[in-house]
Amino acid sequence: MRQRKNARSIWLAIHLHVGLFLGGVFALLGLSGSVLVFYPEIDRTLNPAIAIQSKAFTSPTLQAVFDQLSSQYPERQGAWRIEMPLTPSTPFTARYYNPPERAGQMFAPLMVTLDPQTLAVTSSRFWGDYAMTWMFDLHYTFLMGSAGQTAVGVVGFGMAASLLTGLYLWWPSAARFWRSVRPVLRRRSVLRTYDLHALAGLYGCLVLLVLALTGSALALPQTTQRMLAWWSDPQPTVPALSGLMPAGAVMLNLDQAVGAGQATFPQAELRWIETPGLAGGPIALRFHQTGEPSRRFPGTRVWVHPFNGSVLKQSDATQNSGAETFKAWLHPLHNGEAFGLAGRVLACLAGIVPTLLFVTGWLRWRQKNRAKAYASQRLATP
Numbered sequence: 001m002r003q004r005k006n007a008r009s010i011w012l013a014i015h016l017h018v019g020l021f022l023g024g025v026f027a028l029l030g031l032s033g034s035v036l037v038f039y040p041e042i043d044r045t046l047n048p049a050i051a052i053q054s055k056a057f058t059s060p061t062l063q064a065v066f067d068q069l070s071s072q073y074p075e076r077q078g079a080w081r082i083e084m085p086l087t088p089s090t091p092f093t094a095r096y097y098n099p100p101e102r103a104g105q106m107f108a109p110l111m112v113t114l115d116p117q118t119l120a121v122t123s124s125r126f127w128g129d130y131a132m133t134w135m136f137d138l139h140y141t142f143l144m145g146s147a148g149q150t151a152v153g154v155v156g157f158g159m160a161a162s163l164l165t166g167l168y169l170w171w172p173s174a175a176r177f178w179r180s181v182r183p184v185l186r187r188r189s190v191l192r193t194y195d196l197h198a199l200a201g202l203y204g205c206l207v208l209l210v211l212a213l214t215g216s217a218l219a220l221p222q223t224t225q226r227m228l229a230w231w232s233d234p235q236p237t238v239p240a241l242s243g244l245m246p247a248g249a250v251m252l253n254l255d256q257a258v259g260a261g262q263a264t265f266p267q268a269e270l271r272w273i274e275t276p277g278l279a280g281g282p283i284a285l286r287f288h289q290t291g292e293p294s295r296r297f298p299g300t301r302v303w304v305h306p307f308n309g310s311v312l313k314q315s316d317a318t319q320n321s322g323a324e325t326f327k328a329w330l331h332p333l334h335n336g337e338a339f340g341l342a343g344r345v346l347a348c349l350a351g352i353v354p355t356l357l358f359v360t361g362w363l364r365w366r367q368k369n370r371a372k373a374y375a376s377q378r379l380a381t382p
Contacts, residue, residue, distance in 0.1 A: 008169065015165040016365065022158050023358035029155065032139040033211065034351030037335050037344050039132040040090070046131060049122045050113050052089045059085075060119060062254040062273060065092055068119045069112065076110070079277035084270055085116055086296065092116055102126055106145045140219065149219050156216030159354070163209055166201045166357075190367050197360035204353035211350060214334040217327075224330075228323035239282055239303050239312040251276070251306050252283065260309050261285040261302035265316070271298050276306045282313075292317050294332040299324070 035042065044051045065082055076096050083093040091113040102108035111133070113123045127133045134143075142148035172180040181202065185195045217224045258270055268287035276283060283306050288298035299317030304310070317328060332338035336347030 011165045011168055015162060015169055018158055018162045018165070019358065019361045020365065022155060022162070023354070023361060025155050026159050026162070026354040027358045029139060029152070029159075029215070030351040030354035032135055032351075033215075033335075034348045035135055036132070036139055037348040037351070039136065040086075043130075043132040044090075047123060050091055052085075052091060052115060052117070059116065062258060065094070065114060065119060066254050066275060068114060068121075069094055072121055073110075073112075077278045079275055079279065079281075081272055081274045083272040088116075091122060092119075099126065106141070106149075153216045153219035153223070156212045156219065159212040160209055160216075163201065163205050163212070167205055170198050170202065193360050193363050193367065197357060197364055200353055200356045200360065204350055204357075207346060207350040208353060210333055211347065214330045217330050218334060224327070228326065231321065231323040231326075238284070241280055241282060241305075249307060252304070252309050254283070256309055257283040257304040257306075258285065260304050260311055261287065264302050264311055264314050265289065265300055268300055269295075271295065280306070282306060289316075289318055293329050293338040296337065297331055299328045 062082060066080065069076075069080055069082075073096070076099070078096065078098055081095045081097065083095075085092060092115075094112045094114065096110040096112070099108070099110045102110075105128075108127045111123070111125050111127055112121060114120065115122055125133075128137055137143055140149060140152060142151055144151070170180075180198075183199060183203075185192045185199075254273060254275070258273065262268070262270065265287050268289045270285065271288050272286045274284040282303040285302045285304065286298055287300040287302065288295045289300050292298045292300065299315070299320065301313075301315040301317075303312045303314070305312055317324075320328065329338060334347070336343035336345070339346070
């Protein structure tokens with residue numbers, strides 16, 4: 001009995017100090033994550049020019065999209081990534097990965113949206129310069145680059161520790177279990193605060209554990225890769241093409257490249273295409289197949305020769321090793337996309353829970369301190 005009491009005191013101290021010192025950070029990550037679950041929709045709301053008014057969607061050719069980008073940005077001769085619209089009311093999105101204006105920054109591509117009807121450029125912004133990408137950098141790196149990204153990964157493990165120690169401290173006896181899980185708040189303010197803290201942690205525990213651990217894995221990709229190395233097949237590498245793009249050479253029409261890739265995976269949906277730029281690499285295609293957890297960031301890939309259209313390499317995400325499948329699920333689990341709109345709503349609501357836990361935990365700590373001070377005062381009073 002004494003050993004159990006000592007163990008409980010240790011876990012209580014860990015839970016208390018992790019919550020007090022990192023609870024505000026947990027709340028920040030949770031709230032920013034809630035916003036980011038719907039960041040494409042919020043960005044279109046904040047920037048009405050991006051939203052597509054017409055619902056009659058007739059997709060232009062990818063070559064026409066690339067020609068428009070080349071015409072509007074003739075000085076940008078590097079690689080572009082062109083993302084297909086997710087719905088008829090969303091635009092084409094193109095990323096120019098390494099703009100010289102943002103040289104030296106960890107991640108700051110030029111982001112361009114195009115109307116899928118007219119191909120007019122509806123926005124041209126650098127990553128980090130507008131609200132939703134600033135929010136993403138806050139959530140992913142604390143606005144501190146690679147060091148902040150590492151800190152986010154460590155904080156995710158701290159959140160998991162806080163949740164598990166809280167669950168251990170809450171766990172009631174078998175006789176009281178079902179009464180304890182009922183969503184009932186007692187009337188007295190002290191008891192109501194405890195009930196709010198305990199029930200929020202209990203109901204949100206599983207989802208928050210998934211969010212915390214997937215967030216840590218995404219923020220610490222090299223550590224994740226090393227941990228999964230025993231379970232993983234070699235990752236597909238980009239086929240190398242010797243030399244730069246030959247002078248005067250004409251790159252393959254992008255629609256022909258898509259045709260070559262589509263022949264490899266005829267039932268798959270094209271999600272994005274990456275052009276080689278002056279570096280002369282292959283044309284890279286990403287497809288989504290049935291069974292992949294993320295439609296926006298799928299894992300099925302095809303690399304096409306930029307001049308003769310031959311398929312240089314392919315990677316079928318449905319045939320991945322266990323480790324690669326695990327990593328493919330990290331992002332769609334973290335933002336709820338893996339379970340559709342219901343999953344996204346659940347992830348959004350779960351992001352609010354750390355703030356509730358932090359506030360009620362702090363109030364509970366204050367209440368205990370006041371009770372101790374009152375008891376000490378009574379003992380000291382004759």
